[in-house]
């Protein structure tokens with residue numbers, strides 16, 4: 001298959017390109033970062049790039065949290081206008097197969113169970129609670145401490161910031177495109193992706209790169225809250241493999257199917273800091289109790305649908321992946 005990989009010069013995109021090549025496909029990189037740059041918002045350039053293409057793997061996006069609302073127009077422009085231009089060009093060129101880089105940020109807070117009230121949606125975190133070290137969200141009905149669970153794809157979406165809203169809008173646009181053109185669309189909702197090539201010190205690249213940078217400076221990784229926040233760290237090669245499988249799959253035409261793409265093995269941020277610090281040979285992490293109001297407490301995926309329906313299986317073990325991550329940039 002000839003596959004146009006938007007954002008193909010980025011962290012995840014470049015691994016997708018490699019994985020496609022290894023599977024005998026022909027990836028074409030489309031990225032503003034290349035020379036000459038290719039912008040997904042440039043209709044004429046996208047149309048040219050789509051010639052002879054069988055499928056699009058859409059990784060291009062402005063990532064991270066930026067400056068919040070101040071950057072809203074730029075996020076919407078690059079992520080949503082960019083997706084709209086791409087989809088319109090695909091419709092015109094008759095390219096009917098799309099795999100989108102989705103994100104777990106569309107869920108907002110993860111899934112929680114109250115021993116008494118079952119699955120509940122905790123409200124926004126209150127500064128006073130966090131200040132007092134009460135990090136676990138209470139049940140909105142009875143105030144009891146909640147038990148974190150795994151989010152499945154049918155969990156309600158609840159984007160909590162501009163970036164998250166644009167990631168959800170990308171899915172909605174892609175679903176509209178699929179319906180209108182009878183195309184096939186898969187959104188892989190990545191969890192915390194890590195591995196070689198991960199950008200340094202960008203908030204979205206995640207806490208793993210902050211910790212690694214600290215260790216390299218000889219500083220202890222600073223773990224926020226109490227370090228018990230649960231996440232799902234998935235290796236970038238596993239994510240790239242998921243993209244290849246999704247591109248090769250035969251999903252139902254006319255609709256978008258979303259798949260959580262996580263390791264299926266939750267770890268705490270404290271675990272992550274300890275693993276990296278051990279791999280690096282110290283110093284030991286410090287738990288600071290600091291917090292950022294917008295952070296979710298726990299978000300861990302149920303990625304069983306991707307395994308069951310598309311046969312994907314993450315291969316990279318957490319400890320090994322973290323060891324490699326300490327050595328490779």
Ligand SMILES: NC(=O)c1ccc[n+]([C@@H]2O[C@H](COP(=O)([O-])OP(=O)(O)OC[C@H]3O[C@@H](n4cnc5c(N)ncnc54)[C@H](O)[C@@H]3O)[C@@H](O)[C@H]2O)c1
Pocket residue numbers: 006007008009010011012013030031032033038039040041058059060061062063078082101102103104167189190191192193194199204205206
């Ligand atoms: N890194 C993660 O943990 C993670 C998690 C969930 C979702 N995602 C999604 O995965 C995708 C790839 O993210 P990444 O972590 O590799 O980030 P990245 O910044 O390394 O890659 C994004 C690439 O898109 C390119 N790009 C941006 N705007 C563009 C435009 N208008 N036209 C063409 N190219 C453009 C950038 O130049 C960059 O190379 C994004 O869609 C992101 O939202 C990433």
Ligand SMILES: [Zn+2]
Pocket residue numbers: 114115116117139140141142143144
């Ligand atoms: Zn309750």
